Amino acid sequence: MRKVFQFVAFAALISVGFSSCRLFKGATVNCTPDPIEVHADSIQFQLKASVPPKSGMKKGGTYIGEGKIGGVSVGKIVFSSEKYPNVKKTGIDTTLKFYRSYEAKMQGNSLLIKQDYERKGKTFELPDVENLCECCITTSHLVYEGTYMLFSEHDYQKEVRAERKAQFNFPKNIGEIQEGQYQKSDITAIGDFLKKKYNTKKVIIEGFASPEGPYKRNIELSVARSKQVQAWLTEQLKAAGYDSYLDSNFFDIRVTYADWDGFKQSIQTQPYSQDVKSQIISLVSAGLNPDKLEAKIMQLVGGKDKVEHILAPLRRATIYMEGFETRRTDAEIDKIAKDFAAGNFTGTLKSTFEKEEWMYAVSRMPKPSKKKVLLEAFRDAYPSDPRAFNDLGVIAIMHGETGAGMN
Numbered sequence: 001m002r003k004v005f006q007f008v009a010f011a012a013l014i015s016v017g018f019s020s021c022r023l024f025k026g027a028t029v030n031c032t033p034d035p036i037e038v039h040a041d042s043i044q045f046q047l048k049a050s051v052p053p054k055s056g057m058k059k060g061g062t063y064i065g066e067g068k069i070g071g072v073s074v075g076k077i078v079f080s081s082e083k084y085p086n087v088k089k090t091g092i093d094t095t096l097k098f099y100r101s102y103e104a105k106m107q108g109n110s111l112l113i114k115q116d117y118e119r120k121g122k123t124f125e126l127p128d129v130e131n132l133c134e135c136c137i138t139t140s141h142l143v144y145e146g147t148y149m150l151f152s153e154h155d156y157q158k159e160v161r162a163e164r165k166a167q168f169n170f171p172k173n174i175g176e177i178q179e180g181q182y183q184k185s186d187i188t189a190i191g192d193f194l195k196k197k198y199n200t201k202k203v204i205i206e207g208f209a210s211p212e213g214p215y216k217r218n219i220e221l222s223v224a225r226s227k228q229v230q231a232w233l234t235e236q237l238k239a240a241g242y243d244s245y246l247d248s249n250f251f252d253i254r255v256t257y258a259d260w261d262g263f264k265q266s267i268q269t270q271p272y273s274q275d276v277k278s279q280i281i282s283l284v285s286a287g288l289n290p291d292k293l294e295a296k297i298m299q300l301v302g303g304k305d306k307v308e309h310i311l312a313p314l315r316r317a318t319i320y321m322e323g324f325e326t327r328r329t330d331a332e333i334d335k336i337a338k339d340f341a342a343g344n345f346t347g348t349l350k351s352t353f354e355k356e357e358w359m360y361a362v363s364r365m366p367k368p369s370k371k372k373v374l375l376e377a378f379r380d381a382y383p384s385d386p387r388a389f390n391d392l393g394v395i396a397i398m399h400g401e402t403g404a405g406m407n
Contacts, residue, residue, distance in 0.1 A: 027051040031111055034133035036069075038102045039400050043136060045111075049077065051092040057081060061119040067098065069135045070109035074100050077113070099398060106135045151394055152387035156360035160325040164193045168229055170315045173213070175224030177232060190233070193321060194240035200323035204252045205229050210314035211258035211297075212304050215290035222255040225317040233319060259314045260284045260293070266310045267301070276300050328357070330364065337361040340377070341370040349374075350381040359387060368395045 030048040037043070047067075051057070058081065065077040075098045084092050111133050115126035166186040168177055181187060207226030209218035230251055264284050268277060283296055301307050328336075336352060339345040349358055358378055365371040372395050379388035 027055060029113075029129065029132065031133035035137050036111070036133055036135045037137045041101055042099060042397060043074075043102050043106070044097070044099050044398070045133060046095055046097045047077065047132075048095045049079075049092065051079065051087065053087075053089055053091040055087070055091065057084075057087050058119060061117065064116045064118065065113040065129070068112050068114060069106040070103070072103050072106055074098050074111070102136065108135070110134050151363065151391050152359065154356050154359035154363055156354075156356040158327060160327065161322070162193065162196075162198050162325050163320070163322045164190055165321075166190050166319045168225070168317045168319075169313070170221075170225055170317070172210075172312070172315060173217070173221070174315075175221050175228060177228050190319060190321065191236060191240075193323075194236055194242065197240070197242075197326055198323035199326060200242070200321055202250060202252055202322065203233065204254065204320040205233065205317065206254040206256065207317045208256045208259045208262070208314055210311040211260045211263055211290075212294055212311055215258060215294075218290075219255075219257045221315075222257050225315075226253050226255055229317040229319060258290055258294075262314045263297075263307075263310060266313075267307075270307075270310070272301065333357065333361050334364055337365055337374055338370070341365070341373040348381075349377055355382065355385075362391070368398060371395065 028050050030050075032046055032048070036045045057063070057079070060081055062078065062080040062082075067074040067077070075096075077096060079087075079092060081087065084090075110131045113129040113132065115129065117124045117126060164186075166184070166189065168181050168187070170176075171178065205226050207222040207224070207229070209222040209225075211218070230253060261284070264281055267280055279300055280297055283293060286293075288296070298304055298307075304311070333353075336345065336349075340349055353361060358374070358381075362371055362374045362378065365374060372392065375388045375392050375395075378385070379392065382388070
C-alpha cells in the first residue's frame with residue numbers, strides 16, 4: 001500500500017525559535033515499494049520528496065534527514081538552499097534512490113527519518129517522520145553481512161595547478177641577457193609552459209644586483225635585468241598566442257638593488273667564523289648607507305675577490321609563472337562519454353581521456369546501461385584497476401543479477 005506523508009514535523013520549527021517561519025509547509029514524501037523487498041542480499045527503495053513553492057526555506061538553510069530501519073542507517077536526504085537556489089519560486093521535486101545490504105534486524109521495522117535543520121551555524125532537531133514503509137518481503141533473500149554497494153571514487157581534478165620558475169644569470173656589471181642563457185633547461189621549460197596554453201593569470205619578474213659596487217649602478221643593473229627579461233618573455237608570449245594577456249596588470253615587475261639577503265644566506269655555508277657571520281647578519285639588518293654597508297662587510301670577509309663565488313649567482317633575474325592546465329569542460333567530457341556509449345565515437349577512450357578523467361566521466365553518466373559500456377572499456381584498458389570490476393558488480397546487483405555481481 002502506497003503511503004504519502006506530509007512533513008508536518010517541520011512545523012515544529014516554530015517551537016525551536018523560527019516563530020515567523022513555516023518551513024516546508026505542505027511538503028510530502030512518498031516511499032515505494034511498500035513493503036520494501038529484499039532481492040538476494042540487498043534492499044532497494046526510493047523516496048519521492050516534494051516541497052511546494054513558498055514553503056519557507058531560507059537562504060543558507062540546509063535540511064538533513066537520515067533514513068533508518070531498525071536502527072540501521074540506509075542513507076541521507078539533504079536539501080540545501082545552495083543546491084536549490086530558486087526553491088522559493090520552483091519548490092523541490094526529486095526522487096532519491098537507496099541501495100543497501102539487508103540486515104536481519106531491519107525485519108519488522110518501518111523506515112524512519114531523523115531530521116535536522118541547519119542555518120547560521122545552528123542545528124535544530126526536528127521530530128522524526130515515522131512509518132514510511134515497512135521492511136521487508138524476504139522471499140529468497142540471502143544475507144552477506146556488512147556489504148554495501150558503493151560506486152568507486154575518482155581522483156580527477158577540474159583544476160590542476162602548474163608553475164614554472166626560471167633564472168637568467170648575468171655577468172658582472174652587465175644588464176643584457178647573454179646568448180647562452182636561452183638554452184638553459186629552466187628557460188626552455190618556460191617556452192614549453194607557454195606552448196601548452198595554460199590559463200596564466202600573472203607572471204612575476206624580479207631583477208637582482210649583487211651588493212658590491214656603487215649603489216647607483218646596482219639600481220641601474222637590477223632594473224635593466226628585469227626589463228630585459230620582460231622584453232624577452234613578451235616576445236615568447238606573443239609567439240604562443242597570449243596577446244590578450246599583455247596588459248599592465250599581467251607583469252609583476254620587482255627589483256632588488258643590492259641582494260644582501262642572498263649574500264647573508266650564502267655566507268652561512270662558507271668557512272668563516274661564527275663571529276664574522278653574526279656580524280654580517282647584524283650589519284645587514286642595521287639600515288646603514290648602502291656604500292658604507294658594503295665597505296664594512298667586504299672588510300670582514302677579506303675583500304670582494306674572496307667572495308666572488310658568492311656574488312656571481314646573485315647577478316640574476318628570475319621568472320615565476322603560475323597557471324592552471326587547460327581541462328575539458330563537463331559538457332565536453334559528457335559528450336565524449338555519450339558518443340562512445342552510443343557507438344558514435346572514433347578512436348579509443350584510453351588515448352582521449354586521462355585515467356581519472358575517464359572515471360570522472362563514468363561518475364557523471366546517469367544511465368546504468370551507458371555507465372556499463374564505459375566501465376567495460378575501462379576494464380579492458382586498465383585490467384589491474386579494481387574499480388571497474390567493483391562498479392560493474394554494483395550495476396549487476398542493482399538489476400537483480402546478484403550472481404554476476406558477486407562474481
